[in-house]
Amino acid sequence: MRIGLSYDLKETIAPQQASCDDAFEEYDSSETVELIAAALGAAGHTVTMLGGGREFLGKILHDKVDFVFNIAEGRGTYRSREAQVPSILEMLDIPYSGSDPQCLAICLDKPLTKKLVASEGVSTPKWRVINDRQELRQIDSCDFPFPAIVKPAYEGSSKGIRLTSVVEDAKQAIELVESLLEKYHQPAMMEEVIVGDEVTVGIIGNSPPKILGMMRILPKQKGNYFLYTLEVKRNYLELVDYECPAGLEEKVLQRLQTSSLKAFKALGCRDLARLDFRISTAGVPYFLEINPLPGLGTHSDLVIMAKKMGWSHRQLISAVLNAALERYSQCVCV
Numbered sequence: 517m518r519i520g521l522s523y524d525l526k527e528t529i530a531p532q533q534a535s536c537d538d539a540f541e542e543y544d545s546s547e548t549v550e551l552i553a554a555a556l557g558a559a560g561h562t563v564t565m566l567g568g569g570r571e572f573l574g575k576i577l578h579d580k581v582d583f584v585f586n587i588a589e590g591r592g593t594y595r596s597r598e599a600q601v602p603s604i605l606e607m608l609d610i611p612y613s614g615s616d617p618q619c620l621a622i623c624l625d626k627p628l629t630k631k632l633v634a635s636e637g638v639s640t641p642k643w644r645v646i647n648d649r650q651e652l653r654q655i656d657s658c659d660f661p662f663p664a665i666v667k668p669a670y671e672g673s674s675k676g677i678r679l680t681s682v683v684e685d686a687k688q689a690i691e692l693v694e695s696l697l698e699k700y701h702q703p704a705m706m707e708e709v710i711v712g713d714e715v716t717v718g719i720i721g722n723s724p725p726k727i728l729g730m731m732r733i734l735p736k737q738k739g740n741y742f743l744y745t746l747e748v749k750r751n752y753l754e755l756v757d758y759e760c761p762a763g764l765e766e767k768v769l770q771r772l773q774t775s776s777l778k779a780f781k782a783l784g785c786r787d788l789a790r791l792d793f794r795i796s797t798a799g800v801p802y803f804l805e806i807n808p809l810p811g812l813g814t815h816s817d818l819v820i821m822a823k824k825m826g827w828s829h830r831q832l833i834s835a836v837l838n839a840a841l842e843r844y845s846q847c848v849c850v
């Protein structure tokens with residue numbers, strides 16, 4: 517099959533577009549793109565590099581492809597940016613891997629996602645959205661449980677989340693929210709801090725979706741609050757240990773699995789996703805967020821998890837591709 521690969525490379529986006537030092541954190545490296553292309557090639561397909569943005573638009577209209585393997589994160593700071601490429605593919609009626617535009621747009625909006633999963637009975641930490649500067653003063657009067665973590669409402673890859681993101685009172689919260697509103701040009705949210713284990717869960721497939729693994733992320737140095745922040749993700753080899761399967765009680769693992777599958781279904785995810793949880797000291801998994809377009813590079817959590825579960829990178833890419841192809845009756849799997 518002729519498979520197009522859509523992606524956004526860090527280096528193709530002009531540095532002057534950046535308003536903060538983590539502006540390109542979610543974009544991929546050429547090493548990741550080449551690795552995925554090699555995996556698709558090894559599965560017997562011919563790969564066309566489509567890139568992202570305007571380059572993608574030109575190529576998708578002119579290069580004939582049967583299917584697109586999509587890892588493009590989209591452009592700008594719009595909360596629907598991950599839906600850009602899938603929307604165009606649907607317009608052109610070209611089959612593609614991963615979730616549809618509606619799912620991708622919802623899941624990048626953390627507060628909206630939390631509302632939906634909470635309505636399905638999945639526990640998620642208390643939260644409050646601050647849309648603009650006018651709403652800043654409301655933080656003073658609201659009865660919010662501190663400590664809280666302050667984060668941008670529509671980001672991923674720990675963008676805007678640092679070791680200093682935990683606030684102990686309303687005054688600190690106001691200062692931090694104000695700086696995030698200015699830097700990230702989008703609403704900010706405060707969320708109750710769940711002190712406890714950090715676990716990320718991988719899901720692959722559709723009918724039915726299956727748990728790939730549940731991986732606990734353990735700080736090498738025990739501190740006050742462990743946060744899996746940008747500083748930690750950039751220096752993960754020195755700062756964390758990954759434990760997969762997670763050495764948690766069977767009861768907790770069962771709850772994690774049930775909550776993950778419920779969230780995946782409620783949000784309409786397809787083919788793959790990675791979900792982040794914190795486990796309270798009482799053993800309750802609290803849903804933080806879901807990534808329907810998780811990183812697939814060597815240093816990404818889903819790939820680290822897959823390796824620990826005995827899968828090679830190629831097997832992981834093939835599993836995603838096959839899950840997607842099975843959804844399209846018109847595609848003949850090669």
Ligand SMILES: Nc1ncnc2c1ncn2[C@@H]1O[C@H](COP(=O)(O)OP(=O)(O)O)[C@@H](O)[C@H]1O
Nearest residue numbers: 641671672673674675707708709710743744792
């Ligand atoms: N409510 C919370 N309680 C404890 N830690 C949190 C909370 N929210 C975020 N964190 C920490 O910050 C990290 C990144 O937050 P997350 O919501 O997953 O954003 P991102 O989309 O950037 O990955 C989490 O993996 C976790 O370590």
Ligand SMILES: [Mg+2]
Nearest residue numbers: 673674792805
């Ligand atoms: Mg996360």
